[in-house]
Amino acid sequence: MALVLVKFNLNGHPVEVDVEPNEILLNTLRNKLGIKSVKRGCERGECGACTILLDGKPVYSCMLLTVQVNGRSIDTVDGLWNNELFKKLVYNFTIKGAIQCGYCTPGFLITSYALLRTKKVISKEDVLKAIEGNLCRCTGYKKIIEAIMETYECIHS
Amino acid sequence: MFYRLPQFKYYKPQTLDEALKLLNELDEAKVIAGGTDLLIDMRIGRYRPKSIIDINDLSELKYIIDDGNRIRIGALTRLQELIYSEIIKEKLPILYEAVYHMASWQIRNMATIGGNLCNASPAADTAPPLMVLEAKLRVINIEGERTIDIREFFLGPRKTLLKGNELLKEIIVPVHKDYGYSYMKLGRRNSFTLSIVSVASLVKVENNIFSDVRIALNSIAPTPIRAVSVEKYLVGRKVTIDSIKAASKLVIKDISPITDIRATAEYRKDMAIILTYDSLKVALKRLGIEFVKG
Numbered sequence: 001m002a003l004v005l006v007k008f009n010l011n012g013h014p015v016e017v018d019v020e021p022n023e024i025l026l027n028t029l030r031n032k033l034g035i036k037s038v039k040r041g042c043e044r045g046e047c048g049a050c051t052i053l054l055d056g057k058p059v060y061s062c063m064l065l066t067v068q069v070n071g072r073s074i075d076t077v078d079g080l081w082n083n084e085l086f087k088k089l090v091y092n093f094t095i096k097g098a099i100q101c102g103y104c105t106p107g108f109l110i111t112s113y114a115l116l117r118t119k120k121v122i123s124k125e126d127v128l129k130a131i132e133g134n135l136c137r138c139t140g141y142k143k144i145i146e147a148i149m150e151t152y153e154c155i156h157s
Numbered sequence: 158m159f160y161r162l163p164q165f166k167y168y169k170p171q172t173l174d175e176a177l178k179l180l181n182e183l184d185e186a187k188v189i190a191g192g193t194d195l196l197i198d199m200r201i202g203r204y205r206p207k208s209i210i211d212i213n214d215l216s217e218l219k220y221i222i223d224d225g226n227r228i229r230i231g232a233l234t235r236l237q238e239l240i241y242s243e244i245i246k247e248k249l250p251i252l253y254e255a256v257y258h259m260a261s262w263q264i265r266n267m268a269t270i271g272g273n274l275c276n277a278s279p280a281a282d283t284a285p286p287l288m289v290l291e292a293k294l295r296v297i298n299i300e301g302e303r304t305i306d307i308r309e310f311f312l313g314p315r316k317t318l319l320k321g322n323e324l325l326k327e328i329i330v331p332v333h334k335d336y337g338y339s340y341m342k343l344g345r346r347n348s349f350t351l352s353i354v355s356v357a358s359l360v361k362v363e364n365n366i367f368s369d370v371r372i373a374l375n376s377i378a379p380t381p382i383r384a385v386s387v388e389k390y391l392v393g394r395k396v397t398i399d400s401i402k403a404a405s406k407l408v409i410k411d412i413s414p415i416t417d418i419r420a421t422a423e424y425r426k427d428m429a430i431i432l433t434y435d436s437l438k439v440a441l442k443r444l445g446i447e448f449v450k451g
Contacts, residue, residue: 001164021167021209024160024196043160044197045264057237057266063193064267067167068211111262133261 006070010035011079019066026050026061029076037077037106041135048134051107052076058114060133077106086113089151098147100138107134112148122152162199169211173326176212177299181322183208188324190233191268193260194276203315218271218326221245226332232271232325236283237262239270249330251286251338251357258282258342271325274310277317277380278351284311284381285357285373286340287330295327302326311380336361336369337446339439341432352376353420354428358436360391362444367391367400372433377412377425386410387433396441398448405434 003018010033017032026043029035029052041049043062050061053075080086089109092098099105108131115122115130127148136144168183170176180186187206189195190213198204212218218233223244230239239245239256246253259265259282273283274294284307292307296319307328310317319325342355354376361369370391372384386407394400414425438448 001166004167020164022162022164024162044200045193048261048263051263054266058263059266060263063196063264065167065189065192065196065209065211067169068189068192068213070169130262133263 004067006066008069008071009073011075017066021065021067023066024062025052025064025066025069028066029061029074035076035078039103039106041103041107046133046135047104048107048111048131049104051110051134053110053114056114056117058111058133075110077109080109080113083113085116085151085155088154089113089116089147092147092150092154093144096143096147096150098139098143104134104136104138108136108144112144112151115148116152116155124149160200162196163202163205165206166208167211168208169214171214173215173217173297173324176210176215177297177322177324179208179210180324181299183210186210188212188275190272191235191264192272193264193268194272194278198276212324223248228330228332230270230328230330232274232327233269234271236260236265236268236270236273240265248332249286249290251290251340251359252283252330254338254340255282255286255342255355255357258340270328274307274328275317275319275325277311277313277315279314279379279381280351280355280376281381282342282352282355282375285355285375287328288373288381288383289338289357289359289371290330290333291371292331293329294325295329296323297326298323304329308383313379333359337440337442337444339436339443341436341439343428343432351419354414354425354432356429356432356436358433358440360437360440360444362396362441362446365396367394367396372408372436374408374412374429374433376419377414377429379413382411384408384411384433396446401434401437401441405430405437408433 001020007016029038039049041047045060045063051058052061055073127145186208189209189211218231220231221242222229236256273281287307294305337360339358343353357373359371370388372387375381387404390404408429414422416422
């Protein structure tokens, strides 16, 4: 099958990559563009380990064809290390013990970062609702929720 | 495991006309909107399309328009956009509730209302509310448009009245004032997984008599269905706890559940009765009618 040239913005930088039409974005990010923070989990849109921001909105990279993101903008945790909100979020994840094995963490960070950016006022219920699509098998969510709420209180105090 | 999809040709039309032409010309083509069902179905081998037509650039199919007594929704409207819409929340609260409890934020950011209907899963969550609201579907091909009543749209699991060259364009939903509503979903995880049973109810009461009752369920038959037996029993009857109790039991006549990985047929039957009963009670409560007992 003929290769297609796909151009998009990855963490603020333009990238170009040749792909077959049936290539999944998760594979392109990990295998061709070296973005290893995007984790391979269930590969069926249930676990959230591969969550990225597509034009600022959280989506699963295992459920997108790479050809579909031509001209779009993608963010992963790799591009957020200089962002103040993101830094606070990471700090609170570590302080609160919201990380154990760490496999789900990039996905949780992306989703919670999107929540804190999208909604100005949030409650614990909003947090629960937002992270419905991310699974953690270690922490039991309590500490993750605490870390997100702590960050929210921190940025609004 | 890396999963690889079968190979296909990829087309990304920029206009509706272009999309319809492609749909008319290409053999064994599949339309991709959100892709949250299609990519999984391709992965498990349910579909092996030769071509994929990506309609995501057709911005003319993304809208929510309030016409007063009806709401028109573009087929390519994302589920999350429905939740964000004040129009949907205020005028079609039953649809809002159903979508609010669907899948996850990540999925709702991609999945579309048109995709949920056209994929025609027996568990489609937007179907029960749209069936009680008696929505009309505008479909289009290169020759022209036609309107299909949503109650006739589903033919079986993943089968609809859509012809190979037709595209769902718009969902037209009548606004129902003075109706009590409820949407209830039973799934294994909170709201994330496919439902075991879902029930949508819309009721109208005049002088303590049921003047209109509409109930639709999913996951309990080859397609989402209306519970006609329950509806017929209730219309014209007094609103009492006994009448809704007796009516709920009749739901068995309308459904034909199967045993699958999510639940047994028997469990689904029991749950359909209980959810129909609960759903009617919640719908009545929204009209200010509450029962002391039961």
